[in-house]
Amino acid sequence: MSNDPNKLDATLDAWLRDWPAPSRPDSTWDDLAGRVLDRIADTPPGGADDAWLAAPLPAEPDEGRMEPVKQGPSEVRMSEPGAEKKRTSLKDIAQRVSAAPPPPVAPGDAAQAPPSARVSSPDLATRPAFVSHPPEARDSDSGIVDLAAVQASQASLPDSGAAPGTSSLFDDDKDKEPAAAAPAAPKAAASRSSNVIPLFGGGVVAIAAIAAAFFLVMKRSPSDVAGSAPPAPMAAASAVTTTAIAETERLAAAEAASAATLPGAAPTTLAMNDEPSGTRGGGAATETGKGAARGEESKKAGDKAADGKKEPEAAAPPTDLGGAMATAVGANTSQPAPDKKDTPAGPAPGSIPEAPSQGAIQGALGSVMGAAKGCVAGMDAPSRATVVFGSNGRVRSVSVSGPAASTGAAGCIKAALSKASVGPFTRDSYSVGVTIRP
């Protein structure tokens, strides 16, 4: 239909302009005026409710982005309703974020956290301890394996006799390891002084230690890592070049085991952790003679070193890297659960929660939302209300924004939402934003 809008508008204007009111006789108007005067006869001027003098209508939803119909400064203000709506939304988001209860953090958790848990992220650093993790995972629930603990457990493996990795896997571990190895050093020194001095003296012990270290380095060469087990005669020959007696060999092994906990005592053996478990097991199976005895000594020395760390190890450590990894991720069911005293204490059953649950809030507001919607019936745009619950669960205050704020519907909304109630909670107050759609 291609009608001229201007012509139609003119016609509509004429119709509306000429639309009369129902006619009334003059006596009716006199009666009406008389009733008004009778009512005000005993009423002094003043005392009216300001609500009847307020701006009566809410803004139209499209007024914020309407095309300028009439040029003037008023158009600048027409975009305010939309902007106001955005600010309200951000405010609500901020209120909801601030209203969320923070995770309970026991005092000193961050300071007592293991090195693997001391991360740069503040929320991870302050995260409470978790319960069912192996010692490698320590008290952290972040899933990060404490490789230092894995190394310590590896030190006690009865494998090919090779010294466990002693270098730090990460640079920031270097300054932590001396403290862990320090308790083991006096024990090794005591053993050395009681056995070696009567026989060869300190110089021989030093030579034996250097020889053992050289032997171990040769054993951990890349060719060994590739899968070939170290031949036992080679170890024996190396031992013979230094001293011929078995006791010296045992002492050398003990020295090497104790040196495994010292920083920089042996070359980096990072590849050891990548070595397949089958290879290592095969190497242990082919170990014979002095090599096996050296493995026993190494295990004892590793135990001593582990004792120095005061690590709780109730179960036998895994015998290969796969087992260590399984233990690290918690797959080892034989591992005892850590002390439950480390876990954060949740609210005791029956105690008052810190904040009302979402279900309680939705239930409380849902019961009064029907009445609130009735207040904005006929409006086109939704209104917003912020309900503040007191700690007793009752509504402390209600603030209305949006189209209904400037009308009489605001009081109606406040009265309706004030009837909501939730269970008591410990916080001083709890704010909830509500959208009331007509």
Added chain:
Amino acid sequence: MATESDHDLIEQARTGNRDAFGVFVRRHQRRIFRLAVHMLRDTAEAEDVVQETFVRAWQALARFEGNSQPYTWLYRIAVNLSLNIIRTRKPRVQPADDDDPRIEAWLASKASTATDPATTAEHKQVALALAEGIDQLSETLRTTLILVCVEGLPHESVSAILGCPEGTVAWRVHEARRKLREHMDGRGFGESTEGRR
């Protein structure tokens, strides 16, 4: 006293002169009644609104600052009272019909030009379509359209009544006209409307 301005009457009423306020009531009660009828579609409720409007205006005389015309003050009170009645009563689902006082008033005004039943029926169809179109407008657009197009108030006065900028009033009238025009087009009162008058 009948020739005094509204401002003078209000000033006298502030001092307790009820006769001056009576003149003010008789001067403006018809326009308030017309507004209320178009908003409420009920003459009895419209009379109640007229009465309440002047009573509350009397009670609020001290707050009238005199910056605008006193009748705009009356319109604002009347609009608030009418909207309050609309919001508290059950929504009316039935369309405009013969009992609608607006239709009665329309037909009464056209009675002199309706020379035959066909013309009378045509007038009635126009009035029904027009009333239906107005009723389908939102509360805001409908009220603004009534104040501007039915009551014939200037945008400046409507701006003072509704508490919004004049540009907003103009946009609302433009939007209401557009929707009303679309409605009348859909009802077949578009191209030959002039001939139907």
